[in-house]
Amino acid sequence: MFDNLSEKLDGALHKLKGHGQITEINIAETLKEVRRALLDADVNYKIAKEFTNNVKEKALGQDVLNSLKPGQLMVKLVKDELTQLMGGDAVGINLSGTPSVILMSGLQGSGKTTFSGKLANFLKNKKTKNPLLVACDVYRPAAIDQLHVLGEQLNIDVYSDKGNSDAVAIAKAGVAHAKANGHNVVIVDTAGRLGIDEQMMNEIGNIHAAIAPSETLFVVDSMTGQDAVNTAKAFNDVLDFDGVILTKLDGDTRGGAALSIKSVVDKPIKFIGTGEKMEAIDVFYPERMADRILGMGDVVSLVERA
């Protein structure tokens, strides 16, 4: 389905050959292909437009034009720009506070519960922490059981209160339980919710206010399309979250949502989920993501051919 961008660019760049310099006219075709690739990768419509305009400005204004082939320059420009937009310096997870409190948030089915387990496991094994998982999803059938099953698999304690339908109270009690039992990290799993669901957004706002997390994470499915910007914005407006988790990257999605979200809320992407198993967690590499969005498995070979 997705034609590789490098193939398309190859075609478009072919026309640039022999020009030696980028002009408004000969770059148009290439930019169209870049924009098309971004849209195919689910980068938000407006952001894709802005992006190609920025790249154009940079390309036209460059002095180094004559010393490089235009094709090479374009590939490098696009990739660098993408990488830079998604990256910045790697930001770790903030584990201040005793205990450090981490709040999970996101849409239904994005992977919050699974990631809560993965993160707890990661902190236990890699940072020798003693985490507690807290089950605040009082809505979804068997959501609490799900967290308990993960806790058992990982040998990590889970706090829940099955009869209680007050998620804010459970979150508070969870943090208190952690303090009383010597846990130095608390990970609070919450129910999935829509950004436009006022009542549910109020609930998570109240949880946030009640437990004052050192780290609030927004979990997003990497297969998300154009709506990623709306959702990220809605959650950020209420929670002012600290970082983004991109899940299900073990699939073949191009993951343009990563760029959209980063552009719209300017929060770092901290971890990625790469499978259903508890070990399938990785840090985020902007450059790899840039390649992925562009569908350029092999940028080097493209540059060589250009």
Place this chain on the structure above:
Amino acid sequence: EKSKTSFFSKLSKAVAGKSKVDDEVLDNLEEVLVTSDVGVDTTLKVIERIEDRVSRDKYLGTDELNKILREEIANLLSETNKGVATEFSIPTDKKPYVMMVVGVNGVGKTTTIGKLAYQFKKQGKKVVLGAADTFRAAAIDQLQVWADRVGVPIVKQDMGSDPASVAYDTLKSAISKDADIVIIDTAGRLHNKVNLMNELSKVKRVMQKLVGDAPHDVLLVLDGSTGQNAFEQAKQFTKATEVTSLAVTKLDGTAKGGVVIGISDQFQIPVKYIGVGEGIEDLQVFNKYEFVDSFFK
């Protein structure tokens, strides 16, 4: 409502008195469609069709353009969505009628099954659920909660058991109970995982030992907020299980689910249901005109 009027008023200004749709209109249309996840290919297809019709029919006013627009987009769905079904209905010549529900992780399979079971039960049908997601933590408990809510029997084994064996048991139990409908839940799986996709083919084969032409419906559930990756999902699930219908979930959110237009068009699979919430009643029979209209809201 606000953006709807603004789109159509922009539209009317840009086309007033013209016999050709100009670039501004097309740009606006492109934006609406692409931001609804319709995708570039399908968007171009729609735009081409509109240009054709306008040059042929000598378009006059906004009303006509609006109508043409709705028609052309809906036409992409029409091949496969002929009937204007408003009821949850299934063929009565198969007993039990076997449905298998498939899709990638977290799209809403289990929830959709609960909602479907509720609708069928309401019609007085005998429904049996099969908990063939034996992999995800507490997936069986989740389906059990739904079965209890609806008041239908569920067939299950322990976590980690063979999904094909659960499906087989479910059919066997359904036959002995003289049930009308069987709905099999399966574990979420990404379509690029060959082993997991093969497992689905196996579940199918094993069910055929009891009911030769089962499953009668393979329902692929797509998350309405999914972007262009849904194409690959449709392609790979069709390859492994011959998908016969689609459900689009989570349309109560701000995502438009436009990607199903291209999918329905390309794979000739009808969209049957849409999910519009987490509650038991939050499933609707798909209506293509309402769906298309939602892009312009």
